[in-house]
Amino acid sequence: MWFLPGPVEEEPDYLPPGPRAEPSETSIVSGWIKAEAACAASLARVAGRLGALDDRLRRGPEGWRHRLALLEAADLSWFLGDRVGPDRLALWISLRLSGVQDDAGALARLGWAVRRLTGGPGPEDDLSGFLDRRDAETITEGAEPFADRASAWLDIMQAARALHPITRACMGFHLWSLAGLGQTGDRMESAVTAGRIAASESRGAVFAPLAMGGAGGLRAGGAPAERLVRWLDGMETACLSAMRYLDDIEDWSARAKSATVSLSGKTPPALCRALTEWPMVSAPMAQQLTGSSRAAVQRNLAWMEAQGLIREVTGQGRFRMWKAA
Structure with a gap:
């Protein structure tokens, strides 16, 4: 009948292409809250592993922290493609010696990582100071200043204070490039920052190991729940590797002390x-x-x-x- 409405058709989208609205902080954090609830058992187990490592380092000598930081930075370099071994890194940090085939920029990044993994203020207090990028403003004409991008990332991390530090570290690592911080840095900075955030409530462990025994937890892709599952599996493996390494060093120290007395x-x-x-x-x-x-x-x-x-x-x-x- 002529007076009845015709078949419903989808209205064509005549809007011009352009930037879409960014997801709100609330929607981002709510997704990670649901992911944390789904991984509660695994999160508790990994937190226990990190707590045992923290107690071990709190009772151990200061050199243990430095040794684990060297190993963690070297393993991160292999994950990121620099492929610097612990021996070459040790020579660079102690004597500033490098081979002809060594990349001075990679060694400098690893030296920064070791310094940040062994002490100093945390990244959530002053991210620009933590990354040594106080004077980094713009890279190209019209680019957003780094201080603004860092402030946006810190605002999201502040809104996620209800999350466990391990979950918050995972979220911050995967939101690094979304916040635009990867435009002037690399993934080494995001991994070191996440390791410090995960151990922010520890007293002995300055950082949480992420790359020891494999860096599968640092792979991107998938929903927050999938990323958190990989993150927890990788951190548990790294904590176990660090504990076994400390066992070997403690046994050797006792044997060396007895032999050299x-x-x-x-x-x-x-x-x-x-x-x-x-x-x-x-x-x-x-x-x-x-x-x-x-x-x-x-x-x-x-x-x-x-x-x-x-x-x-x-x-x-x-x-x-x-x-x-």
Whole structure:
């Protein structure tokens, strides 16, 4: 009939293409709250692993934190494509030595990561100061200042204070590029920042390990629930790897102390501390760390190698390096 309405048709979209409205802070945080509720059991288990690591580091020597920070930064470099080993990183940090094939920029980034993983104020207090980007304003004409982008990211993190620090760290890591912070930085900054946030309530552990034993938890993609599941699995593996590593170092420290108790002088205990704090040491590096003479360092290194406490890893006659056996 002519007076009845015709078939309903979808109205064509005549709106011009353009930027769409960004999701609100409330909608972003609510998605992560639901993801945390769905992963409550796994989150409790991982929090227990991190708490055990925190208590272990609180009761252990200061060198353990530095050693774990070196290993974490080296593992992050492999995940991000720089592929710097702990020995090369140790030489760069202690003596500023690098090979011809080494990337000075990658080593500088890793040095920054080790400094931030071993202490200093947290990222949620002052993100620009944490990243050493106080003077970074604009990269290109018309670009948003970095301070504004950092402020937007901090506002979202502040709105998510109800979340557990581990969940909040995961959310902050995956929102890093969405906030525009990846335009002038790299994923190393986001991973280090997330590691510090996850351990913000710890007393012994300055950071939560994320890349030790594999960096599967840092892969992006999927809904918040899927990302949080991968994050928790990766952090649990990393915490277990760190605990096993500390077990080995503690056993070696006890064995080295028992073997060197009859030796006189300050060099043997200083060498033991250096080998506990650093994954590998060279003779010049040990000389600088212990404050002993070159002859005393070489003599004690040779004695410890003969006793089976350390082993030489380069197999060369010059530029040799030793590690705890």
